Amino acid sequence: MRSIATTHLHAFVCLFRLACVHIQPGVARTQWYAPEIDDSVMVAEAIPVGEFADITIGDWRGYDLVAAR
Numbered sequence: 001m002r003s004i005a006t007t008h009l010h011a012f013v014c015l016f017r018l019a020c021v022h023i024q025p026g027v028a029r030t031q032w033y034a035p036e037i038d039d040s041v042m043v044a045e046a047i048p049v050g051e052f053a054d055i056t057i058g059d060w061r062g063y064d065l066v067a068a069r
Helices: 002-012
Strands: 017-024 027-030 052-061 065-069
Touching: none
Parallel strands: none
Antiparallel strands: 017 027, 017 052, 052 065
């Protein structure tokens, strides 16, 4: 299962710009993700909580995506 997820997440790296809503400092979710089910997007802590921001995916950690800096 993890290899499938890694392959899926690898496809996102540097290919997509996503709109994310910040749910806590440094953590967001995309507009399509369900908060109790799907993984998170790690983002800069300077972005205000509750705001949407366009980000580019730069990496992944396990099941989570990491925004490019």
